[in-house]
Amino acid sequence: MKIAILPGDGIGTEITEQAVKVLKALGETFEMESAPVGGAGYEASGHPLPEATLKLAKEADAILFGAVGDWKYDKLERSLRPEQAILGLRKHLGLFANFRPAILYPELAGASTLKPEVVSGLDILIVRELTGDIYFGQPRGMREAPDGPFKGAREGFDTMRYAEPEIRRIAHVAFQAAQKRGKRLTSVDKANVLETFQFWKEIVTEIHAEYPDVELDHMYVDNAAMQLVRAPKKFDVIVTGNMFGDILSDAAAMLTGSIGMLPSASLDANNKGLYEPSHGSAPDIAGKGIANPLATILSAAMMLRYSLNKEEQANRIEAAVKKVLAQGLRTADIYEQGTTKVGTTEMGDAVVKALA
Numbered sequence: 001m002k003i004a005i006l007p008g009d010g011i012g013t014e015i016t017e018q019a020v021k022v023l024k025a026l027g028e029t030f031e032m033e034s035a036p037v038g039g040a041g042y043e044a045s046g047h048p049l050p051e052a053t054l055k056l057a058k059e060a061d062a063i064l065f066g067a068v069g070d071w072k073y074d075k076l077e078r079s080l081r082p083e084q085a086i087l088g089l090r091k092h093l094g095l096f097a098n099f100r101p102a103i104l105y106p107e108l109a110g111a112s113t114l115k116p117e118v119v120s121g122l123d124i125l126i127v128r129e130l131t132g133d134i135y136f137g138q139p140r141g142m143r144e145a146p147d148g149p150f151k152g153a154r155e156g157f158d159t160m161r162y163a164e165p166e167i168r169r170i171a172h173v174a175f176q177a178a179q180k181r182g183k184r185l186t187s188v189d190k191a192n193v194l195e196t197f198q199f200w201k202e203i204v205t206e207i208h209a210e211y212p213d214v215e216l217d218h219m220y221v222d223n224a225a226m227q228l229v230r231a232p233k234k235f236d237v238i239v240t241g242n243m244f245g246d247i248l249s250d251a252a253a254m255l256t257g258s259i260g261m262l263p264s265a266s267l268d269a270n271n272k273g274l275y276e277p278s279h280g281s282a283p284d285i286a287g288k289g290i291a292n293p294l295a296t297i298l299s300a301a302m303m304l305r306y307s308l309n310k311e312e313q314a315n316r317i318e319a320a321v322k323k324v325l326a327q328g329l330r331t332a333d334i335y336e337q338g339t340t341k342v343g344t345t346e347m348g349d350a351v352v353k354a355l356a
């Protein structure tokens with residue numbers, strides 16, 4: 001089994017190193033090959049998603065991705081910016097279904113900015129559509145406004161759109177995920193304002209007929225943002241579009257104590273997948289050895305479960321993460337008084353040691 005390792009930029013390299021260490025400690029024989037991506041890809045060969053990196057990603061059984069991005073690339077033209085690497089991988093590989101589970105480990109109840117009673121026992125799943133929406137809609141660009149009150153002024157524009165098959169396939173994924181959990185699905189939209197999401201709501205409602213055992217409700221995204229911090233445990237599975245999912249999953253991350261705890265899986269129709277933490281390259285803490293590697297380590301566990309058919313090994317990693325938290329080890333982002341502050345490498349080593 002071949003795993004492509006794409007560390008990327010900033011803390012991406014630091015956290016991926018820990019996840020690779022954990023994978024190696026499982027005693028399995030994975031073939032792992034690394035390649036530069038993002039700013040590192042740009043530096044190595046002038047493009048954030050070098051051809052050789054894309055080739056490796058395509059031929060591998062699964063991809064473990066760190067993070068990309070750095071402020072120093074902000075002035076590059078869009079097609080060369082590091083973020084294009086992750087967007088390109090998602091699009092090229094057809095990774096339309098993004099799973100972002102937000103689980104609160106009991107030991108971290110005090111690390112969340114929300115009251116423990118609001119978040120304790122939290123276990124929700126955000127299913128984010130990942131290859132459509134305003135992220136990829138054409139046309140987009142900058143131009144002279146062709147009409148309207150600001151005709152002739154410079155304007156930026158993007159296109160929000162979803163085709164019926166795109167909505168159908170993500171809705172099926174979400175209903176099936178709900179069937180395996182609490183059997184409740186909340187479809188988050190902005191149908192009161194946007195045609196795209198009026199259509200989204202209609203299609204999701206139609207598909208619901210095929211899943212009578214799942215309870216479906218619809219919620220506007222602004223209300224969903226509020227409910228996520230008011231009463232997050234009321235959700236089971238949330239399905240939403242690319243942009244709303246991006247925003248809501250960062251909000252959900254804070255419920256778990258830190259974005260450094262939120263793993264993700266991005267899957268195609270055959271469960272081939274890319275696994276990455278939901279956070280970015282965190283340039284503010286890069287190189288300091290303090291980033292939390294647990295989201296990446298937990299993403300590796302998701303990889304074993306979803307793409308490599310190694311449920312038992314996935315469980316071993318997740319149990320080891322629980323164990324190190326129970327031992328009181330914390331990186332700075334989840335640190336509380338009375339616990340032991342550790343760095344990125346120490347946390348990775350502790351997880352390796354805790355593997356049963």
Ligand SMILES: NC(=O)c1ccc[n+]([C@@H]2O[C@H](COP(=O)([O-])OP(=O)(O)OC[C@H]3O[C@@H](n4cnc5c(N)ncnc54)[C@H](O)[C@@H]3O)[C@@H](O)[C@H]2O)c1
Pocket residue numbers: 011015066067068069070071083086259260276278279280281282283284285290291292293295333
């Ligand atoms: N999939 C990706 O590769 C991805 C995802 C999000 C953002 N980005 C990129 O990352 C760069 C930085 O973006 P940003 O600052 O908005 O978001 P970010 O997620 O990188 O950081 C947000 C905040 O969370 C903290 N943080 C993030 N991960 C952490 C971890 N593992 N441990 C401890 N603290 C952590 C950071 O220090 C920062 O204060 C940008 O270039 C952005 O485009 C990439």
Ligand SMILES: CC(C)[C@H](C(=O)O)[C@@H](O)C(=O)O
Pocket residue numbers: 069083086087246278280
């Ligand atoms: C880096 C960026 C393109 C990406 C996104 O917006 O999807 C990130 O924020 C994420 O959540 O994975």
Ligand SMILES: [Mg+2]
Pocket residue numbers: 246247250278
């Ligand atoms: Mg994001």
